[in-house]
Amino acid sequence: xxxxxxxxxxxxxxxxxxxxxxxxxxxxxxxxxxxxxxxxxxxxxxxxxxxxxxxxxxxxxxxxxxxxxxxxxxxxxxxxxxxxxxxxxxxxxxxxxxxxxxxxxxxxxxxxxxxxxxxxxxxxxxxxxxxxxxxxxxxxxxxxxxxxxxxxxxxxxxxxxxxxxxxxxxxxxxxxxxxxxxxxxxxxxxxxxxxxxxxxxxxxxxxxxxxxxxxxxxxxxxxxxxxxxxxxxxxxxxxxxxxxxxxxxxxxxxxxxxxxxxxxxxxxxxxxxxxxxxxxxxxxxxxxxxxxxxxxxxxxxxxxxxxxxxxxxxxxxxxxxxxxxxxxxxxxxxxxxxxxxxxxxxxxxxxxxxxxxxxxxxxxxxxxxxxxxxxxxxxxxxxxxxxxxxxxxxxxxxxxxxxxxxxx
Amino acid sequence: xxxxxxxxxxxxxxxxxxxxxxxxxxxxxxxxxxxxxxxxxxxxxxxxxxxxxxxxxxxxxxxxxxxxxxxxxxxxxxxxxxxxxxxxxxxxxxxxxxxxxxxxxxxxxxxxxxxxxxxxxxxxxxxxxxxxxxxxxxxxxxxxxxxxxxxxxxxxxxxxxxxxxxxxxxxxxxxxxxxxxxxxxxxxxxxxxxxxxxxxxxxxxxxxxxxxxxxxxxxxxxxxxxxxxxxxxxxxxxxxxxxxxxxxxxxxxxxxxxxxxxxxxxxxxxxxxxxxxxxxxxxxxxxxxxxxxxxxxxxxxxxxxxxxxxxxxxxxxxxxx
Numbered sequence: 009x010x011x012x013x014x015x016x017x018x019x020x021x022x023x024x025x026x027x028x029x030x031x032x033x034x035x036x037x038x039x040x041x042x043x044x045x046x047x048x049x050x051x052x053x054x055x056x057x058x059x060x061x062x063x064x065x066x067x068x069x070x071x072x073x074x075x076x077x078x079x080x081x082x083x084x085x086x087x088x089x090x091x092x093x094x095x096x097x098x099x100x101x102x103x104x105x106x107x108x109x110x111x112x113x114x115x116x117x118x119x120x121x122x123x124x125x126x127x128x129x130x131x132x133x134x135x136x137x138x139x140x141x142x143x144x145x146x147x148x149x150x151x152x153x154x155x156x157x158x159x160x161x162x163x164x165x166x167x168x169x170x171x172x173x174x175x176x177x178x179x180x181x182x183x184x185x186x187x188x189x190x191x192x193x194x195x196x197x198x199x200x201x202x203x204x205x206x207x208x209x210x211x212x213x214x215x216x217x218x219x220x221x222x223x224x225x226x227x228x229x230x231x232x233x234x235x236x237x238x239x240x241x242x243x244x245x246x247x248x249x250x251x252x253x254x255x256x257x258x259x260x261x262x263x264x265x266x267x268x269x270x271x272x273x274x275x276x277x278x279x280x281x282x283x284x285x286x287x288x289x290x291x292x293x294x295x296x297x298x299x300x301x302x303x304x305x306x307x308x309x310x311x312x313x314x315x316x317x318x319x320x321x322x323x324x325x326x327x328x329x330x331x332x333x334x335x336x337x338x339x340x341x342x343x344x345x346x347x348x349x350x351x352x353x354x355x356x357x358x359x360x361x362x363x364x365x366x367x368x369x370x371x372x373x374x375x376x377x378x379x380x381x382x383x384x385x386x387x388x389x390x391x392x393x394x395x396x397x398x399x400x401x402x403x404x405x406x407x408x409x410x411x412x413x414x415x416x
Numbered sequence: 417x418x419x420x421x422x423x424x425x426x427x428x429x430x431x432x433x434x435x436x437x438x439x440x441x442x443x444x445x446x447x448x449x450x451x452x453x454x455x456x457x458x459x460x461x462x463x464x465x466x467x468x469x470x471x472x473x474x475x476x477x478x479x480x481x482x483x484x485x486x487x488x489x490x491x492x493x494x495x496x497x498x499x500x501x502x503x504x505x506x507x508x509x510x511x512x513x514x515x516x517x518x519x520x521x522x523x524x525x526x527x528x529x530x531x532x533x534x535x536x537x538x539x540x541x542x543x544x545x546x547x548x549x550x551x552x553x554x555x556x557x558x559x560x561x562x563x564x565x566x567x568x569x570x571x572x573x574x575x576x577x578x579x580x581x582x583x584x585x586x587x588x589x590x591x592x593x594x595x596x597x598x599x600x601x602x603x604x605x606x607x608x609x610x611x612x613x614x615x616x617x618x619x620x621x622x623x624x625x626x627x628x629x630x631x632x633x634x635x636x637x638x639x640x641x642x643x644x645x646x647x648x649x650x651x652x653x654x655x656x657x658x659x660x661x662x663x664x665x666x667x668x669x670x671x672x673x674x675x676x677x678x679x680x681x682x683x684x685x686x687x688x689x690x691x692x693x694x695x696x697x698x699x700x701x702x703x704x705x706x707x708x709x710x711x712x713x714x715x716x717x718x719x720x721x722x723x724x725x726x727x728x729x730x731x732x733x734x735x736x737x
Contacts, residue, residue, distance in 0.1 A: 086529060088529060088532055088533070090536070141718050141721065141722045142718065142721060145721055145725060148460075148461045148528075148532065149668075149721055149725075151461065151463075151532060152461060152661065152664055152665075152717075153714075153717065153718060153721070155661060156661055156665075156710075156714040156717065157714070159658070159661075159710065160710065160711050160714055163707065163708070163710055163711060164711070166707070167705070167707050167708065286657070290536075290540055293536075294540075297533055370548050371544075371548055371549065373540055373541075373544035373548065374540075374541055374544045374545050374548060374549055376537075376540060376541075377537045377538065377539070377540035377541025377542070377544060377545075378537065378541050379537070380533055380534060380536060380537025380540065380541075381518065381519045381534045381537035381538055381541065384519075384523060384526075384530050384531070384533050384534035384537065385518075385519070385522045385523065385534065388523075388526060388527075388530050
């Protein structure tokens with residue numbers, strides 16, 4: 009019976025297999041630097057686009073940063089964290105509470121550049137405090153406890169109104185002061201207060217996080233994480249202090265999540281408990297898994313697809329383009345009307361074409377959910393897998409010469 | 417009547433809290449059964465179980481509306497509720513069996529993380545399909561057809577609806593217990609959860625028994641969905657999330673894998689959220705309003721995981737590491 013299942017799956021997987029032939033690892037090696045180069049150029053020219061585009065790329069960068077952080081936890085150490093939003097919220101609230109003028113704990117003493125490292129530190133601390141009780145347990149428990157914790161952070165922010173202003177939220181969050189650079193004549197502004205500057209900031213943060221996490225992955229710590237992910241008992245047998253390393257992965261991820269929150273808060277200028285719902289965790293987890301766990305380019309591709317595309321769909325330009333296809337919708341609607349007239353099924357007709365993009369953006373979580381299942385069943389290592397991760401999930405013997413390098 | 421050590425609240429207050437705790441507890445217990453049975457047989461946390469519960473609530477809602485909604489009265493109320501429960505059980509069972517076939521069975525021998533992630537995928541898919549796809553983010557409201565009124569004796573008082581909820585859920589759980597303990601299918605399910613290989617060697621169709629487990633748990637969740645709708649009225653696609661997480665907590669409290677444990681854990685969690693929270697409020701300087709009940713429930717989960725990871729009934733060793 010298992011054979012029958014395998015054959016069936018192979019038939020579905022074949023076209024996907026062909027698609028995979030065009031993905032990263034099958035591309036000739038010489039194209040890799042070219043693709044990276046093109047990406048770098050794209051990153052550099054983004055600030056010259058319209059504000060709305062820069063904003064979109066800021067969000068892509070923010071989620072890529074968060075994705076790289078969650079990737080440490082889920083991809084490298086194999087710990088399923090479903091409450092990543094907790095750390096994002098921690099970072100945002102540390103900055104918000106201490107720098108919003110109407111906050112009960114407002115302090116003019118702290119400039120943003122004190123608050124940023126403070127947020128990252130507190131994020132790491134929260135990660136340790138949360139991880140300590142649950143990390144010695146099986147991974148399933150970690151998943152459910154983090155899920156609950158992500159929700160609890162929101163409830164706390166909502167109900168501890170003496171500290172957080174509750175549901176009315178915090179406004180006018182302190183923005184990064186860069187007058188030092190301005191005085192040197194390096195920047196046109198003395199504070200980071202427009203999308204272009206925030207974009208540059210998130211790009212720097214994303215690169216810093218990428219650098220740190222990729223160095224960690226190739227270090228002794230990263231190898232310990234990998235060993236734990238593959239087989240925790242064996243890792244312990246080899247003398248790895250599994251709880252300590254899991255805690256390290258968890259708090260590294262937490263610190264990066266808090267960093268993202270600390271950059272997001274001044275950008276959006278207003279934070280309230282409802283900005284930190286479960287959907288943020290789902291977004292980040294989906295982009296890590298769909299992109300390919302453990303791989304950097306997977307996270308970048310994942311955030312372009314899962315964050316960039318839904319944003320793009322809501323642009324008025326997209327609506328203008330789509331409205332040119334109204335005749336398609338009208339044709340389909342005539343067919344639906346015909347069916348309704350005959351069968352009394354009362355099917356609903358399509359909305360006007362310019363609303364399709366926004367509708368599709370609204371349905372994105374339905375699509376994410378289906379994609380998560382499909383990817384686990386058909387292609388468990390994601391669209392752009394790291395090579396080792398792929399070996400774990402698909403159990404295909406690779407050439408001995410493949411070597412551990414070349415995963416990112 | 418007020419016990420001396422309780423500074424605040426009358427006897428009525430405490431009895432109300434107890435009844436409220438038992439009511440929510442009975443719903444947690446019904447949902448927890450599905451978690452514990454599936455975990456017992458597959459060692460898998462069925463993250464989509466909360467959505468199975470949601471599907472049941474909507475199926476029951478559909479039946480009640482089709483039968484006349486608010487206009488149902490007299491003996492028809494009982495008939496309508498029984499039909500709603502039956503429809504919910506059936507819809508939930510079909511949903512759970514489909515989920516098992518599509519999202520879990522292909523991953524039976526995959527690494528542990530894979531089925532967990534596909535379970536989350538199913539959960540996101542179903543809750544958003546209902547919320548964004550069908551309802552445009554709006555809630556639906558159960559028709560309020562249950563006769564109102566209280567049964568009281570001294571300080572004790574309980575509404576007819578709460579009495580029905582607690583009573584009917586106990587009957588359903590007793591039914592499940594009978595199926596698992598006394599029927600051939602139940603015996604086979606227990607054999608599979610003991611050892612899949614040995615059960616297969618004894619000629620038990622393991623895949624069928626796994627589906628049967630999902631279906632039994634789903635029927636309980638579907639019933640729970642209707643009771644939830646009758647009690648709280650408002651239902652929506654994401655309604656399964658919190659009760660789902662709470663019910664899982666209840667299953668862990670009772671000792672995951674143990675059926676009586678899930679029931680006891682459910683009631684215990686319900687009581688902790690109401691009575692336990694109010695008892696904490698007796699401590700000077702502590703003030704936990706009702707909105708904090710989720711925090712209390714989770715704190716309880718973490719405390720149990722640290723100090724007694726095998727739960728109250730210690731059915732199955734919670735694997736450390």
